[in-house]
Amino acid sequence: MDKPVSSPRHLLLVDDDADLLQLLSLRLTANGYRVTAVGSAEAAQAQMAIELPALVISDIRLPDKDGLALFDEIRAQYPALPVILLTAHGTIPDAVDATTRGAFAYLTKPYDAKILLAKIAQALSLTACDDAAGDEAWREELISRSPRMAEVLSEARLVAVSDASILIRGESGTGKELLARAIHRASRRAKAPFIAVNCAAIPEQLLESELFGHVKGAFTGAVEHRKGLFQAANGGTLFLDEIGDMPLPLQVKLLRVLQERTVRQVGANDAVPVDVRILSATHRDLDAAMADGSFREDLYYRLNVVTLALPVLAERREDIALLANHFLQLIAAKYQKRLNGFAPDALEILMMAAWPGNVRQLYNVVEQVCALSTAPLISAALVQRALRVPALEVLRYADAKQRFERDYLIQLLKLTDGNVTDAARLADRNRTEFYRLLQKNGLDPSVFRGDDEGVAAERQE
Numbered sequence: 001m002d003k004p005v006s007s008p009r010h011l012l013l014v015d016d017d018a019d020l021l022q023l024l025s026l027r028l029t030a031n032g033y034r035v036t037a038v039g040s041a042e043a044a045q046a047q048m049a050i051e052l053p054a055l056v057i058s059d060i061r062l063p064d065k066d067g068l069a070l071f072d073e074i075r076a077q078y079p080a081l082p083v084i085l086l087t088a089h090g091t092i093p094d095a096v097d098a099t100t101r102g103a104f105a106y107l108t109k110p111y112d113a114k115i116l117l118a119k120i121a122q123a124l125s126l127t128a129c130d131d132a133a134g135d136e137a138w139r140e141e142l143i144s145r146s147p148r149m150a151e152v153l154s155e156a157r158l159v160a161v162s163d164a165s166i167l168i169r170g171e172s173g174t175g176k177e178l179l180a181r182a183i184h185r186a187s188r189r190a191k192a193p194f195i196a197v198n199c200a201a202i203p204e205q206l207l208e209s210e211l212f213g214h215v216k217g218a219f220t221g222a223v224e225h226r227k228g229l230f231q232a233a234n235g236g237t238l239f240l241d242e243i244g245d246m247p248l249p250l251q252v253k254l255l256r257v258l259q260e261r262t263v264r265q266v267g268a269n270d271a272v273p274v275d276v277r278i279l280s281a282t283h284r285d286l287d288a289a290m291a292d293g294s295f296r297e298d299l300y301y302r303l304n305v306v307t308l309a310l311p312v313l314a315e316r317r318e319d320i321a322l323l324a325n326h327f328l329q330l331i332a333a334k335y336q337k338r339l340n341g342f343a344p345d346a347l348e349i350l351m352m353a354a355w356p357g358n359v360r361q362l363y364n365v366v367e368q369v370c371a372l373s374t375a376p377l378i379s380a381a382l383v384q385r386a387l388r389v390p391a392l393e394v395l396r397y398a399d400a401k402q403r404f405e406r407d408y409l410i411q412l413l414k415l416t417d418g419n420v421t422d423a424a425r426l427a428d429r430n431r432t433e434f435y436r437l438l439q440k441n442g443l444d445p446s447v448f449r450g451d452d453e454g455v456a457a458e459r460q461e
Contacts, residue, residue: 010051011120013037014044014058014070015086020109024057027113033120041065042406043442045073049410050447052078052150055104055123057116060087068097075102080155082123086111138186141178143326146316152179152308159306160186165258167243167303168281170310173360176281177241179310184237189277192236195229200245208250212257214266230263230274237277243303244284244295255299278303313355313362318414320351323359327366328378338376345380351415353387406441418448 011033015021021037028035036053038044041062047053056074060067071083085106096106105119138160139153159166160183168176177196184194202210213228229238240246246254257263258278262271280303289295313320325341332339342350355361368386369378409423416422423445424434438445 009124010034010036010053012044012047012053012056014039014041014056014062014067016040016059016061016063028120031117038442039063040442041067041070044070046406046410046442047447048074048078049147049407050414051145052081052147052154054082055120056081056083057120058083058085060085071103072101078151078154080151080158084116084119084123138190139182142175142182143323144316144319145322146311146319148311148316149319152310153182155306156183156308157186159183159308161188163277164305165278165280165303166306166308167286168279168308168310170281170283171312171358172283173358174310174312175359176310177239179308180237180239180279180281183279184239184277187237187277189236193233194237194239195233196239196241197229198241200242204247204250207247208253209266211250212253212263212265215268228263228265230257230276231272233276234274235276237279240278240280240303242282242284243280244282244286244289248294248296251296251299255296255302258299258302313358317351317411320355320362321347323362324350324366327363328370331367331370335370337370337373339370339373339378340376342378342383343380346378346383348415349380349383349387405437406443409437409441409443413443413445413448416448418445420445 009032011028013021013024013028013035015024015037016039018039021039025035025037036047036051038047042064044056044058048056058067058070062070067085071085074081074083079102082104083102085103086109087106088109104123107116107119138157142149142153144150144153156179166180166183168179170176180196181194184190197210199207209226209228211228211230213226213231216225257274260271261275262273264271286295286300286304290297290300321342324347328339328341350362350365357364365383365386369382372382372385373379408427412423412426415426420431420434420438424431427434429437
């Protein structure tokens with residue numbers, strides 16, 4: 001199975017001038033970029049829900065929605081995504097205002113091609129990896145094609161090059177430690193140790209010694225001198241998982257270490273300097289913990305220089321089949337079994353399940369069905385047994401219509417890899433009506449088929 005990669009040179013163009021779109025697309029394609037061109041703000045939002053670009057170039061005047069309103073929505077949803085605005089002379093004040101609010105740049109029409117290419121290269125250089133273009137080794141454990149995850153990974157790559165402390169939020173099983181390891185691999189500390197410790201798994205009386213070390217005779221059982229994890233991680237990264245469960249007395253000592261960059265071992269008189277980057281994670285609500293006095297506010301702000309929030313698996317359903325097949329390959333090799341994949345109805349059950357345990361639960365389910373399977377193809381019955389709940393059916397269109405219509409259609413196309421016949425069948429609509437709905441929402445089924453030509457195309461209303 002091919003591993004999905006990001007699109008570091010994928011640009012999204014938004015303009016209602018078809019001639020300008022064609023000219024820009026040709027020029028940018030000739031310069032090595034992959035271009036998706038759309039004619040409205042609504043189509044741009046749909047495209048970003050399908051695949052997150054590396055940069056957006058948008059006109060300020062759009063037919064269905066003001067380009068500045070689109071810009072504000074992009075900044076709210078994807079704060080690390082650079083946006084370049086194209087504007088006529090009469091809208092320069094609006095463009096200047098947008099630049100002060102976070103737009104990367106604005107250019108007046110008719111634009112200078114050399115300046116545009118320079119601005120694009122400058123914007124992309126801010127998020128580019130230091131390694132060769134397209135190198136995804138730093139995040140190889142995080143299997144995803146979800147726009148939500150793409151944004152998190154883009155932000156993670158940006159902050160990895162600094163030494164800023166990062167707090168990773170997310171429910172249990174979402175992959176917080178995997179993200180921490182990826183950040184470490186993308187940092188200048190990559191060749192130094194990465195050490196992870198679960199603050200909730202070690203008894204309070206042992207956690208201090210585990211973190212800071214102890215000298216011989218410091219307490220009963222301390223029969224030899226022992227370095228702590230801070231010293232073991234010197235020059236590298238220390239990941240404090242479930243930091244919200246750290247006892248208050250240790251929070252005070254941790255704060256002192258972060259402030260002074262020194263560690264005093266239990267029973268020692270002298271402090272030892274350490275150079276460690278701190279990454280921490282929690283599934284707890286630290287704001288509520290600060291309010292009830294169980295977590296120190298000063299420590300919170302030391303740890304929370306940058307926050308990254310991992311989505312639950314139910315919010316990245318396009319990754320479920322990808323992850324399930326990836327896990328299947330790994331576990332089949334572990335058990336030395338010849339397994340070819342999941343039956344279509346088994347995969348549909350996986351796609352529609354609730355997943356309260358997130359990616360960890362998905363891994364456990366795949367491991368169970370691999371262990372029990374006696375056939376090359378994993379059956380729906382095995383998946384239902386592993387989930388221990390009835391499979392959820394695809395929503396009928398009449399029930400889903402009251403919800404966000406475009407998201408529903410996108411979900412169906414993702415489930416069927418752009419097969420309109422299957423998508424229409426799942427929605428209980430005929431092909432003609434379903435095509436009308438796709439056109440209304442600015443969706444092109446070829447975008448979901450994974451071919452380069454389809455990805456570069458977008459149906460315009």
